[in-house]
Amino acid sequence: MNWHRFASPSNFKRLSARIFPWAAGGAALCLGYGLYQALFVSPPDYQQGQSVRIMYIHVPAAWMAMFVYANLAFAGAATLVWRHPLAEVAGRAIAPVGAAFTFLCLATGSLWGKPMWGTWWEWDARLTSVLILFFVYLAYMALNNAFDDATRGARASAVLALVGAVNLPIIKFSVDWWNTLHQPASVMRLDGPAIHPSMLWPLLAMAVGYTLLFVVLALVRIQAELIERRLGALVQARLSAGHAQ
Amino acid sequence: MSEFFAMGGYAVYVWTSYALTAVVLIGLGVSSWRRLRGLEADLAAFEREDAP
Numbered sequence: 001m002n003w004h005r006f007a008s009p010s011n012f013k014r015l016s017a018r019i020f021p022w023a024a025g026g027a028a029l030c031l032g033y034g035l036y037q038a039l040f041v042s043p044p045d046y047q048q049g050q051s052v053r054i055m056y057i058h059v060p061a062a063w064m065a066m067f068v069y070a071n072l073a074f075a076g077a078a079t080l081v082w083r084h085p086l087a088e089v090a091g092r093a094i095a096p097v098g099a100a101f102t103f104l105c106l107a108t109g110s111l112w113g114k115p116m117w118g119t120w121w122e123w124d125a126r127l128t129s130v131l132i133l134f135f136v137y138l139a140y141m142a143l144n145n146a147f148d149d150a151t152r153g154a155r156a157s158a159v160l161a162l163v164g165a166v167n168l169p170i171i172k173f174s175v176d177w178w179n180t181l182h183q184p185a186s187v188m189r190l191d192g193p194a195i196h197p198s199m200l201w202p203l204l205a206m207a208v209g210y211t212l213l214f215v216v217l218a219l220v221r222i223q224a225e226l227i228e229r230r231l232g233a234l235v236q237a238r239l240s241a242g243h244a245q
Numbered sequence: 246m247s248e249f250f251a252m253g254g255y256a257v258y259v260w261t262s263y264a265l266t267a268v269v270l271i272g273l274g275v276s277s278w279r280r281l282r283g284l285e286a287d288l289a290a291f292e293r294e295d296a297p
Contacts, residue, residue, distance in 0.1 A: 039263075040249075050253035054262045061266070100273050108262040115258050213270065217277055224281040227288050234291055 012086065012226060016219045023215040030209030037202035045199075054112040056202055059187070060210040061105040065133060066168055068098030068214060072140065073165040076158035086222070088154035089229065091161065092144050093221035097214060099137035106130060117181055125174035126182035129167060136164040150229065 038056035045052035071094055078087035109127070110120045121127065140157045147153035175184040187193045193200055252259040 044253060049255065051255040051258060053252070053259050057262060057266045097273065100269050104266050104269055107265055111258045111262045111265075115255055213274075217273060220274075220277045220281050224277065224284050227281070227284040231284065231288055231291060234288075234295070238295070 013223060016223055020216065020219055023212045023219070027209050027212035027216055030205050030212060034202055034205035034209050037205060042199050042202050043196075048116055051112060051115050052199070054108055055199070056206050058105060058108040058112055059203060060207040061101050061108060062130070063207055064210050064214060065098060065102035065105050065130065066171060067211070068094055068101060069133060069137070069161075069165070069168060072098060072161045073168075076161035079154055079158040080162070086226075088151060088158075089225040090218070090222055091140075091154060091158060092150075093225045094214075094218050095137055095140050095144065095157075097217050097221070099134065099141065101210075101214075102130065102134040102137055106134060113181075122181045124180040124182060125178035126171065126180045129171045129174050133164075133167055133171060136160070136167060140164070150232070 034056065038053055042053070042056075044050045072091055075087045075091035075094070078084045079091060106127075109130075113122070114120050140160055143160055144153045144157040147156065172185075174180060175182055186195045187200065187203070195203070250256060250260075
């Protein structure tokens with residue numbers, strides 16, 4: 001498969017038009033079903049009571065914070081190794097989405113921590129490493145914007161994205177490597193999920209819904225970046241044509 | 246129904262979490278969509294001007 005084909009704006013637009021309705025429809029279905037299950041059907045936790053309903057938006061946000069970052073690092077590698085123009089644009093397009101999910105993970109975690117742990121914040125390994133992830137997203141966005149030449153900004157921020165990827169395993173295993181206030185993994189475990197199906201299915205529906213929502217946002221934002229680049233090139237061409245006359 | 250909204254005493258935490266999530270995700274979706282529409286209009290206008 002020749003991925004470079006999709007780098008041209010018109011090809012990407014066609015590909016996007018084909019995926020978009022399925023991703024958007026799937027996201028609406030999963031989130032609708034997931035929210036209904038999460039708020040009305042799933043049982044209260046035997047220890048945490050109704051506050052456990054925060055889990056259905058906190059955990060998927062945390063997974064997306066890391067999943068989007070993995071995509072960002074992959075786009076960074078494609079930018080540096082293959083000089084792929086679509087990868088440059090993709091990184092710039094998805095970074096704010098990842099930052100938004102990371103913010104939601106931190107905020108909902110804080111709102112869950114207050115009633116359950118008795119504190120909004122604790123400098124334990126899990127919380128701190130996710131806060132660092134949020135700052136890496138912000139630094140990526142700032143660095144990407146710091147150059148007049150878009151390609152230079154993309155390459156500089158791609159290096160940052162790759163270096164920052166060491167944080168992903170640190171976040172994942174922080175709850176095993178250190179004594180954290182945060183609980184260890186209960187879904188993504190080698191010996192299977194340690195969570196009752198009545199809570200697991202709504203959680204997975206929300207996770208799939210969040211992932212499809214990310215696809216929708218990425219398609220829209222990558223198209224916008226491609227058009228912005230094309231506009232910039234057209235303005236440049238017009239300016240240089242004006243000088244030639 | 247009021248029992249549902251009370252969330253077993255955790256109403257403030259649960260509903261603030263859900264409201265914040267809705268505001269951020271819907272806001273991101275709407276702003277991304279509007280930016281795409283605006284840029285598409287700019288590009289169309291530019292290409293109209295360029296056409297002889």
